[in-house]
Amino acid sequence: MSLMAYTANLGVNQQLYLENQGTQTLISLNSSNAGQQQRQSISLTTGNWTVPPTLFTTKFGFVLQLDTDKRQYFIQIQANGINTLNNAPSLNNAETVPLQEIADSAPQNSNKIEFEPMQPMNKMKMGNMSMSMNPMEMRMGNMSMKMGKKVKSTSTKRFCTQCGHPVNKSDRFCSSCGHQLKD
Ligand SMILES: [Zn+2]
Structure with a gap:
């Protein structure tokens, strides 16, 4: 699976970053105002994108359309917040904002090394x-x-003095060689 990530310029001071990581969609909006950097990010469980997202500019602000294997999402993106819209907005006359695809330059698993937790x-x-x-x-x-x-000491065990066979304390004769054992 290749990385699905896009950026879009929403104006001079605003840049949007979109990424589909597994079933998560990451939306990040970077703004700079008077030299101050602001960043707001949200992560939504949307499922996998089936087509690249579409970004519209509407009178309500920017609206992102996501088509995933789950359903269709509309997300309003404004400087003061990123919100999922419950109802599809009217986008008939809305213009789209071009999205730049971020090339999947590195193998995806190269930056995702997961260590198995140490077993106790x-x-x-x-x-x-x-x-x-x-x-x-x-x-x-x-x-x-x-x-x-x-640990029970092995010194309490007795052995036949004749053949070395282990014998019980109560034994009077060695079970192996029949040697008479001393108490
Ligand atoms: Zn013996």
Whole structure:
């Protein structure tokens, strides 16, 4: 999608800027009076322009006609305000104001780099490695590591003194080799 943007000179000291950004229409009026710059902008949800906008000069001021995929809009543009008109004004004898198209010089996405919001560091998974916080725990394959909360000490576990097989505290004999365990 290319950028749809136009400018128009509404007189010596007034310039209008129109842009269709997605479904938004941005209307900006820049005025300079006695060296003072004034700018008023509005953004309207209009939908996508289907044709370039038309600007009329009427006895009520400037009226912008927008044809979008939603409907037709008439927007009155005056130095003291930009307003959407509820009813279509009579534009039969109205003159149009030429609009200059602003060339889409740069690729549109070049100035719209969006960063993915950082995921909160609670859980992380990578292949067979996973990590979670509070308490911190890390798993890698069948290896795991815990930090933070009290972790049951592995020293309470018993191992067979003969073959090294883990045994329960209550066991009297090793389940692996049958070695008699001492209390
Ligand atoms: Zn054993």
